[in-house]
Amino acid sequence: MLKHHRLEHHFVRHLPDVLEPGLLYVSMEYATASHLCCCGCGEEVVTPFSPAQWKMTFDGETVSLNPSVGNWLQNCRSHYVIRNGKVIDAGPWSDEQIAVGLAHDRAARVEMFDKDGSQSATAAVPQPTPVRKQSIWAKLKAWIE
Template sequence: MRHKRLDHRFVEHIPERLEPGILYVSMEYATSAHSCCCGCGEEVVAPFTPTDWKMTFDGETISLRPSIGNWTLKCRSHYVIHRGKVIEAGPWSDEQVEAERRRDRAAKAHFYGQTPKVEPSVQPTSVKAESGFWRRVWDWVSGRS
């Protein structure tokens, strides 16, 4: 990793040009962005949502969880940002990346009350999707429940 540490800046809007070594945090838009820590210069965006990244500010430093896996970038860098330090994580195989993408899609579908899209060849025979809160409210309001 080229950058072993990221300083942070709280901003309203993420700037057009990201300064290397800076983690930009927009609480207004619940997101962060930084220049990839490997030094390739690619922009890395980590949105804060219940199914994406969590940001912790301890008054001095910032941590992001889970790790940053840049699987769509040429560098395929993988690291954790913990208390402003960049900790290199091991590379992932294509199978690990695909498994994480499936887990991420399922987590989003579950959280937002949608039935996840599953390949027909691997679709379970007895899956009952649990409705999310807003889906249950909508069904109740529209008289479907």
């Protein structure tokens, strides 16, 4: 059950250490938002904005977050959608949904790491062509043999 059915947005530079219940703190500078779980359990829920994580929409009056907020790591297992400043109960998580959610979370993180990894690999190897050529020759040699 949700205790808070509305979240009032607060645009801030830094997320405060102590959060007020019923408020959604949004930091554009750090591309993240934070609020206390709407069930009233008092757990802090951080929702970073990124292509693999949450997307924040501000229509000039209210804030929406996409996708839903699933606090499956919290004891309460709350699951809700924040749309136009309203908190809509999205139902409890089943163990199956939690597994899917965690797998998605992991996949998104791996994807991010891969992107970072390939970028730094390109920077670390200024001339990748000879390396690639060598490996093709190695493959060809192995094939001939």
